[in-house]
Amino acid sequence: MYRRVLLKISGEALSSTERPVCFEKIEKTALDVKKLHDAGIQVGIVTGGGNIMRGRDAAEQDRSRMDNMGMLATAINALALQDCLIRIGVPTVVMSAVAMNRFCEEFTARGAVQALEDGKVVLFAAGSGCPYFSTDTAASLRALEIQADALLLAKNIDAVYSADPKKDPNAKRYSHLTYQKVLDDRLQATDLTAITLCREQGLPILVFALKEIERVAAGETVGTRIDNVEA
Ligand code: UDP
Numbered sequence: 001m002y003r004r005v006l007l008k009i010s011g012e013a014l015s016s017t018e019r020p021v022c023f024e025k026i027e028k029t030a031l032d033v034k035k036l037h038d039a040g041i042q043v044g045i046v047t048g049g050g051n052i053m054r055g056r057d058a059a060e061q062d063r064s065r066m067d068n069m070g071m072l073a074t075a076i077n078a079l080a081l082q083d084c085l086i087r088i089g090v091p092t093v094v095m096s097a098v099a100m101n102r103f104c105e106e107f108t109a110r111g112a113v114q115a116l117e118d119g120k121v122v123l124f125a126a127g128s129g130c131p132y133f134s135t136d137t138a139a140s141l142r143a144l145e146i147q148a149d150a151l152l153l154a155k156n157i158d159a160v161y162s163a164d165p166k167k168d169p170n171a172k173r174y175s176h177l178t179y180q181k182v183l184d185d186r187l188q189a190t191d192l193t194a195i196t197l198c199r200e201q202g203l204p205i206l207v208f209a210l211k212e213i214e215r216v217a218a219g220e221t222v223g224t225r226i227d228n229v230e231a
Contacts, residue, residue, distance in 0.1 A: 005042070005043060005143075006150075007044070009048065009081070010155070023080070029210065032154075044148065045081070045123050047123060047125065049071065053069045053073040068131060075103070078123040093121075094123045096129075143203055152208070155210070159223045160188070161187075162185070176226075176229075180228075182195055202228060206223055206226075
């Protein structure tokens with residue numbers, strides 16, 4: 001059972017084919033977040049922004065400027081998720097890595113921990129505040145700063161596989177992996193910077209399908225756990 005977690009929610013969990021910011025999907029995601037909160041777990045969330053803008057898609061555009069736009073996209077998602085959480089009675093605060101004082105608070109680790117201990121879900125906007133990083137890396141960073149027990153990577157796939165199971169029927173499903181194995185086999189769990197940071201600090205990662213979150217909240221074994229424990 002977890003006491004405090006950092007949940008990473010990708011932009012795709014907040015969008016539909018028709019709309020990049022889809023409130024039906026966001027309301028559903030908010031209900032999933034509520035399950036963790038209702039289980040008495042302190043929840044910090046890093047929202048992705050890939051449903052709106054991804055800096056790495058830059059072609060002739062300036063990469064840093066595109067990344068700044070991507071970080072703004074994560075803030076749009078955080079505010080949308082906050083709206084849905086508040087409507088279903090979950091107290092939340094949005095904290096941004098870059099100053100947006102009219103919309104949300106500025107991130108400090110101390111302020112975030114205080115809000116978590118006060119029973120609020122804390123939504124971390126604008127990733128790390130720096131270009132050339134992903135929100136997975138920002139999630140591992142924030143997880144460490146708030147001293148979370150684990151980094152929860154909620155995906156639309158239920159675990160880490162050796163290959164895409166939709167394309168390869170022989171893809172192996174992992175219930176446990178070491179950080180080293182993820183790195184050696186270049187498994188698609190999270191990006192290199194995020195996995196390296198987690199490995200250095202011994203922060204466990206759980207990769208699972210968002211729809212399984214109730215089981216995660218109940219402390220059941222779901223998805224893939226990544227840590228440094230050799231099998
Ligand atoms: N981004 C950034 N620095 C960060 C986090 C995010 O520059 O610390 C930018 C980057 O352009 C990224 C975009 O924000 O592509 C959206 O984040 P991400 O692609 O990680 O979102 P997701 O794919 O999880 O929805």
